[in-house]
Amino acid sequence: MANVYQSDTMIAFAIINGASNGGFFAIMPTVVGNMFGSQRLAVAIGMIVTAWAGGYLMGAPIAGYILEAYGGPDAGSQAFRPAIHYSGSLSLAASGMVLAAKLSLSKTIFRRV
Numbered sequence: 319m320a321n322v323y324q325s326d327t328m329i330a331f332a333i334i335n336g337a338s339n340g341g342f343f344a345i346m347p348t349v350v351g352n353m354f355g356s357q358r359l360a361v362a363i364g365m366i367v368t369a370w371a372g373g374y375l376m377g378a379p380i381a382g383y384i385l386e387a388y389g390g391p392d393a394g395s396q397a398f399r400p401a402i403h404y405s406g407s408l409s410l411a412a413s414g415m416v417l418a419a420k421l422s423l424s425k426t427i428f429r430r431v
Contacts (some may be wrong), residue, residue: 328395331402338409381405 354362388397
């Protein structure tokens with residue numbers, strides 16, 4: 319029964335992560351266009367993608383080190399949990415920073431900036 323639970327956890331993570339990332343990347347150009355205007359859209363998206371370089375370059379090695387520290391892929395899906403928690407905590411921290419930036423522009427959450 320433990321293997322079924324572990325595989326269900328990985329499937330749930332893959333679905334939630336895939337839906338979240340897909341939604342983020344699909345809506346990001348629209349949001350950036352609304353915030354910066356169509357004249358500055360290319361520059362704004364270029365700056366955003368450049369800022370992601372650190373995460374892209376260091377995210378996989380850090381997750382790999384975490385995975386190896388907890389037994390590697392041979393230890394089963396349980397070894398992936400710390401890397402999943404690391405990824406999730408960074409996503410929550412980034413969401414908090416976006417919320418703080420939004421609140422600095424407008425004190426109401428659902429008001430259009």
